Amino acid sequence: MKFSESLKKSKDFKNVYQNGKSYANRYLVMYVWKNGEKEGKNRIGISVSKKVGNSVVRHRVTRLIRESYRISEAHFQDGYDIVIVARVNAKGRNYSDIEGALLHLGRLHKIYI
Secondary structure, rough: OOOOOEOOOOHHHHHHHHHHHEEEEOOOEEEEOOOOOOOOOOEEEEEEEOOOOOOOHHHHHHHHHHHHHHHHHHHOOEEEEEEEEHHHHHOOOOOHHHHHHHHHHHHOOOOEE
């Protein structure tokens, strides 16, 4: 991810959950919070619960989300913390379904241009 870093700390996730705005669709939930200190870069965190499936399934969903974001990353506005939560319906979906869901949420948040 050229323009982005990963969210790794629990307090960063909590900050986005508590202060950010969220939109959801059938497969994903996206929380977005403007990060003041990291202008020019986005920080992205991906969360996939055990409800989605076993570790193989969860890792596949994570990889699909990360790749969807990586390919369209240049079209996202900079300076945001983004947390993407996979819903149970994301299990077994293909790349185009996940990519469509991610871009749909980016448009709802008005951070995808």
